[in-house]
Amino acid sequence: MNGDGTTPRISNGRFGPDWPGRRCLAKTRAGYQCQKPALKGKARCQLHGGRAGAPTGARNGNYRTGRYTAEAVQVAREARTRLKELVVLGRRAGIWT
Incomplete structure (x- = not known):
């Protein structure tokens, strides 16, 4: 963590703070926005429930x-x-x- 209250920089990750794509809208345990990309047509990544939803009946x-x-x-x-x-x-x- 930077200590200044901003999102920590991921030095070796490809989805860091400067990535221009659509991000997961979930917050991490530390209170920051998840850095993973959201799944297509979803608002969350697969770790935060983007793949959730079982068929009914x-x-x-x-x-x-x-x-x-x-x-x-x-x-x-x-x-x-x-x-x-x-x-x-x-x-x-x-x-x-």
Whole structure:
């Protein structure tokens, strides 16, 4: 580190501070901007998540049953909401205490 608060110079690296290409937008642990180039069409390098993003559904290698898919979670949420409404109606009618 230079000691002046600027990005440290990389003496033998080809992607130093004067490289004109598009850089990764991540910050390093030291608080400086990453010096690696961003991947094509991405804002991050491969070390900072530029290659992240698995396919959804059955195309994903970890897909098993579909129990926790977005659709299943939404259906369960709607069922819980409907059940709560029925409980409130039952209490108003004096069926449930």
